[in-house]
Amino acid sequence: MSWILLIVAVLLLVAALRLRRASGLPWARIRIADTGSWRAADQPLMSYRYGLVGKPDYLLETRAGLIPVELKPSRRAKTPYAGDLMQLAAYCLLVEDATQQAPPYGLLRYATHTFRMPYTAAVRADLLALLDELRQDRNADEVARSHQQAARCRGCGFYTQCEDRLG
Incomplete structure (x- = not known):
């Protein structure tokens, strides 16, 4: 009987290791998880300095520091x-x-690929420029639509107020 339990335990361990490898995530301690399937995430990360709030799906604790992970399965x-x-x-x-x-x-996980995005000074500068642009658009009386996709328009939070909407 104990041999059967040992074999089952080994098989479960092998299956778990294969799933972990297939996830595309590095072997690291999970500091925060916001996937709904593991445990409730801690408070969102907030930056008053940048006017930004958000919760990555995971924050991995590695020797290199905390690594944000975003899942798009x-x-x-x-x-x-x-x-x-x-x-x-x-x-x-x-x-x-x-x-x-x-x-x-940071890590971006799609259904079959994991992308590693180096967080460089250039990436940071691009983000800060985008945040400035978004703030300017938020304060503008009118903002031109930037696409030709009716479904994207319908999903927009400004759909009902937009005079330039599609569909």
Whole structure:
């Protein structure tokens, strides 16, 4: 009987290790999880300095520092979307502001790929420029639509007020 339990335990361990490897995430302690399946995340990361609030899906604690991880499990693109990279950059900025230590990179997990985005001075500068642009748009009386996608318009928080909406 004890041999059967040992075999079952080994099989479960092998299965768990395969799942971990398939996740595309590094072997690290999970500091925060906001996926709904593990445990409730701590308070969101807040930066009054940058006017930014957010919760990465995971914060991994590594020797290099805290690493934000954003999961997009339904995406199957071979290259990451620019908006997803900027979201990940925002989490890097939040981690930097909260801990006074910039993460060296962030991880973006799609259905079949994990992308590693180095958090460089250039990425940070692009994010800060985007945040400035968003603030300017928020204060503007009118903002031009930047796409031709009716479904994207319908998902926008300004859809009902926008005179330039599609569909």
